[in-house]
Amino acid sequence: MALHFELVTPARLVRSEEVHMVVIPGTEGEMGVLQGHAPFMTTIKDGPLKVYRTENGAPEEVLIQGGFAEVGANGLTVLAEHVEG
Amino acid sequence: MASLKELKGRINSVKSTQKITKAKQMVAAAKLRKAQAAAEAGRPYAQRLAEVMASLSSKITVTDNSPKLLSGTGSDSVHLLVVANSDKGLAGAFNSNIVKAALTAARRLEAEGKTVLFYLIGRKGRPVIRRNYPKSILKMFDTTDVRNPGFDEAEKIANELVALYEEGRFDVAHLFFSKFKNALTQEPTEQQIIPVPAPKAAAVTTDAVVEYEPDEEEILAALLPRYLKTQLFGALLENMASEQGASMTAMDNATRNAGDLIKTLTIQYNRSRQAAITTELVEIIAGAEAL
Numbered sequence: 001m002a003l004h005f006e007l008v009t010p011a012r013l014v015r016s017e018e019v020h021m022v023v024i025p026g027t028e029g030e031m032g033v034l035q036g037h038a039p040f041m042t043t044i045k046d047g048p049l050k051v052y053r054t055e056n057g058a059p060e061e062v063l064i065q066g067g068f069a070e071v072g073a074n075g076l077t078v079l080a081e082h083v084e085g
Numbered sequence: 086m087a088s089l090k091e092l093k094g095r096i097n098s099v100k101s102t103q104k105i106t107k108a109k110q111m112v113a114a115a116k117l118r119k120a121q122a123a124a125e126a127g128r129p130y131a132q133r134l135a136e137v138m139a140s141l142s143s144k145i146t147v148t149d150n151s152p153k154l155l156s157g158t159g160s161d162s163v164h165l166l167v168v169a170n171s172d173k174g175l176a177g178a179f180n181s182n183i184v185k186a187a188l189t190a191a192r193r194l195e196a197e198g199k200t201v202l203f204y205l206i207g208r209k210g211r212p213v214i215r216r217n218y219p220k221s222i223l224k225m226f227d228t229t230d231v232r233n234p235g236f237d238e239a240e241k242i243a244n245e246l247v248a249l250y251e252e253g254r255f256d257v258a259h260l261f262f263s264k265f266k267n268a269l270t271q272e273p274t275e276q277q278i279i280p281v282p283a284p285k286a287a288a289v290t291t292d293a294v295v296e297y298e299p300d301e302e303e304i305l306a307a308l309l310p311r312y313l314k315t316q317l318f319g320a321l322l323e324n325m326a327s328e329q330g331a332s333m334t335a336m337d338n339a340t341r342n343a344g345d346l347i348k349t350l351t352i353q354y355n356r357s358r359q360a361a362i363t364t365e366l367v368e369i370i371a372g373a374e375a376l
Contacts, residue, residue: 008133010236010318012126028298040296041137043307068308070137072295079133081236081311 003035004075005051007062009083022076023050023059024069037071044069049078089361092354096347103343109175110336117268117329123233124265124322131315138312140295141305151302154247154309157280158256163200165223165255166191167246167278168214169262169320170207171328172229177335179263179271179328180209186273187261188217202255206234206242206321223254233325239318247310250279262320263327269334271327278316281309 002018023032025047044067050059066081087095145151168187170180187210191201202223203214211225226242228234246258258279263271297304 008130010127010130010239010315011123013129026298038296039294040298041141041304042298043304066311068134068137068304068311070133077133079130079137081240081314 003033006075006077007083008077008079010081014083019051019053020055021052024078025049026069033071033076039072041070043067044078089354089357092350092357096350096354099343099346099350103340103347106336106339106343110333110340113329113333113336117326117333120322120326120329124326127319127322131319134308134312134315138308141301141308145301145305152306152309153250154279154281154313155305158253161199161256163202163255164194165202165204165258167204167258167260168206168210169260169324170205170210171324172208174209175335176328176332179331182273183261183263184210184213186275187214190259190275191218204246223249234321236318239314239321243310243314243317246279247313260317260320262324265323265326265330268330271331276316276320278313281312
């Protein structure tokens with residue numbers, strides 16, 4: 001099962017894809033988001049976002065700053081002010 | 086009657102002006118496409134953030150403990166007018182329309198007995214506002230060294246505004262910029278940015294219980310400055326697209342005017358040349374007959 005993941009900055013939609021899992025460095029601790037996660041909103045610490053495309057694959061790291069994550073019915077949306085990589 | 090040489094000189098000078106306006110028009114057209122694309126690309130973020138803000142603000146009640154950016158300072162005597170202009174001219178009435186809107190608002194606020202301060206973005210609005218309100222300019226934000234004002238600039242401006250707000254320098258901030266409708270019409274717009282007006286809640290609210298981490302109020306406090314930045318960024322993008330649109334239209338008109346002028350001048354030139362030739366012929370024939 002795949003999780004729909006969107007990463008958006010003020011300037012553009014950086015990515016919109018199906019992934020296995022995303023690990024978010026939330027302000028109150030890291031959390032992994034899989035498909036079917038309960039709806040929530042959290043602010044994010046500046047740091048790497050780990051994107052697992054497949055279950056056993058190596059994670060891809062995306063550095064973000066000033067982030068905010070929202071999980072809803074249509075997947076995970078991360079709003080970030082700055083994105084590297 | 087101007088001499089042939091004078092006419093020729095004028096035709097050439099109009100022609101070279103036309104070349105410039107034509108070039109500027111084409112540049113503006115290309116930049117307009119880019120600016121429009123940038124405005125379009127910025128929309129998803131702004132939209133999402135507005136949605137989140139709406140759903141958050143519908144969940145909490147504004148109290149005295151709420152973040153100041155939301156609840157206001159409690160008074161409304163000092164108004165800051167943030168005026169976003171461009172750095173370049175050759176864009177028709179683009180800049181003067183924005184300045185006019187800002188000055189009208191300033192007079193209205195002064196008539197109500199409020200104090201008015203200005204925060205100027207871009208170079209073109211400075212002289213007029215300085216002449217009208219020499220002592221009220223709080224700050225001028227310089228964008229001359231960046232080619233396209235982007236999110237970094239919006240961030241800097243927002244941070245400065247928030248700092249000034251927290252120092253208690255003003256109570257309410259209005260933003261003046263030009264909204265892009267299409268290449269022909271740009272609309273000078275006024276928008277209140279501080280205190281942050283709560284976005285209208287979306288009609289559809291999800292039934293699912295959303296968890297917040299940390300709680301709603303803290304998230305809201307963290308998102309408010311970001312929301313402000315996004316609004317400023319959006320305004321800068323709209324302004325940029327408007328500037329190019331206005332520039333394109335103005336230069337198109339100028340090019341056409343120059344064309345008309347060249348046509349009339351050429352006709353005049355040909356007529357005077359013909360007149361000169363006719364006079365010469367008449368003189369020669371008269372001379373020959375006299376023999």
